[in-house]
Amino acid sequence: MLLPPPDTSAGQVAPGVHRLGDDVVNFYLVDHPDGLVLIDAGLPGHLSQLRDHLARSGRSLGDIRAVLLTHGHPDHTGLAGPLHRAGAEIWVHRQDAPILADGPRTAMRHAKPERSMLPYLLRRPAALGTPLHLARNGGFSAPPVPGVRTFDADQRWEEVPGRPQAVVLPGHTPGSTAYLLPDRGILFTGDALVTHDGLTGHVGPTLVCRGFTHDSTAAMAALDRLDALNATVLLPGHGQPFTGSPYAAAQQARQAGLR
Numbered sequence: 001m002l003l004p005p006p007d008t009s010a011g012q013v014a015p016g017v018h019r020l021g022d023d024v025v026n027f028y029l030v031d032h033p034d035g036l037v038l039i040d041a042g043l044p045g046h047l048s049q050l051r052d053h054l055a056r057s058g059r060s061l062g063d064i065r066a067v068l069l070t071h072g073h074p075d076h077t078g079l080a081g082p083l084h085r086a087g088a089e090i091w092v093h094r095q096d097a098p099i100l101a102d103g104p105r106t107a108m109r110h111a112k113p114e115r116s117m118l119p120y121l122l123r124r125p126a127a128l129g130t131p132l133h134l135a136r137n138g139g140f141s142a143p144p145v146p147g148v149r150t151f152d153a154d155q156r157w158e159e160v161p162g163r164p165q166a167v168v169l170p171g172h173t174p175g176s177t178a179y180l181l182p183d184r185g186i187l188f189t190g191d192a193l194v195t196h197d198g199l200t201g202h203v204g205p206t207l208v209c210r211g212f213t214h215d216s217t218a219a220m221a222a223l224d225r226l227d228a229l230n231a232t233v234l235l236p237g238h239g240q241p242f243t244g245s246p247y248a249a250a251q252q253a254r255q256a257g258l259r
Contacts, residue, residue: 013028013233013235013241014184014186016031017030017184018031018053019235019241020046021043021046021049022046024129024238025046025076025134025237026040026235026236027041027042028235029050030162030181032161032162033161034162035063035064035065035161036054036059036063036161037065037161038083039067039179039235040067040069040070040077041069041076041083043074043078043137044078044138047079047082060086061083061086062086062087064086065089065160066089066091066157066160066161067084067089068160068166068179069091069092069100069177070176070189070192071096071111072099072100072107072111072173072175073107073173073191073212074104074134074139074140074142075134075237076190077092077145078104078138078139080100080142080145081145084147090145090147091149092149092175092177093151093152093166093177094151094152095170096111096173096174097148097150098110099111100148101144102144103144105140110173110174111174113213114210114213114215114216115211116211117131117211117212120200120209124199127198127199127201130199154166162183162184163182164179164181165179165181166179167179167187167226167229169189169222169223169226170218170219171213171215172191172192172208172213172219173214174215176190176192176219177190178190178192178193178226180231182230185231186231186232186235187231187234187235188235189235189237189249190236190237191208191212191238193207193223193249193253194207194208194236194239195236195238195240195242196236197238197259199211202256202259205249205250205253205256206252206259207220207223207253207256210258210259216258220254220258223250223254224250226247226249226250227247232244
C-alpha cells in the first residue's frame with residue numbers, strides 16, 4: 001500500500017527517518033542515537049534544504065557520519081561532494097564509483113540506458129519535466145567526488161549508526177544497492193524499485209523504465225532478492241513510501257513488467 005504524501009513540514013516518513021528532496025527525487029536522513037546517516041544525496045539544489053533541516057535541531061553537515069548511495073546517478077549523488085568535505089564517509093558499490101570519480105556527465109557512459117528517452121517523451125511529453133528538473137537543480141554540473149569508499153557485495157556496517165545492511169540489486173545501474181535497517185524494518189530501495197516512474201508516469205511499485213535503466217533483465221531478476229527480506233516500510237528513490245513486505249512490492253513490480 002502506498003502511503004499518502006508525507007508532511008513535508010516535518011518530513012518524517014518512519015520513526016527517526018526524514019524524507020528530503022522534492023516531488024521528483026527522494027533522499028533520506030536517518031536520525032539514530034549513535035549519529036546521523038544519509039541514504040542518497042539528492043541534487044545540488046537540495047543543499048539549502050538539508051542545511052535548514054539540520055539547523056532546526058541544532059546540527060550541521062558535519063554531524064552526518066555516513067552517506068550510503070544506492071547508485072551513482074546524479075539525482076542521487078548531488079550533495080556527496082559537500083558532505084564528503086564536511087567529514088562524512090561516502091559509500092557506493094564499486095561498480096558505480098567511477099561515476100562519482102569522473103563526474104555526473106559520465107553517468108550515461110558508465111551505465112548506458114537500454115533505450116533512448118525520445119520514444120518516452122514523444123508518447124508522454126510531460127515526462128520532459130523530469131530531466132529538466134534535474135538540470136535546473138544542478139544534476140549534471142556537480143564536480144567529481146574522489147575518495148569515496150566502496151564495497152563489492154552484501155555487507156553490514158557495524159560502525160555506521162543503525163548497522164545498515166547493503167543488499168546489492170544490479171540492473172538499474174551495475175552497482176544499484178538497497179539498504180536495510182533490520183532493527184526498524186525499513187528498506188531503502190533507491191531506484192532498484194520505485195513507486196513512481198517520471199518517464200512513463202506509472203504509480204505503484206515498479207522498475208524504472210528502460211529509458212533510465214542500464215539492464216532491465218538484470219533489474220527484474222534482482223527483484224528475487226527482495227522476496228526474503230524482512231521489512232514493513234519501503235522507501236524508494238522516486239515516489240511515495242510503500243507499506244507492506246518487500247515480497248508484495250516486488251510482486252507488483254513484476255506484474256507491472258518492463259516498460
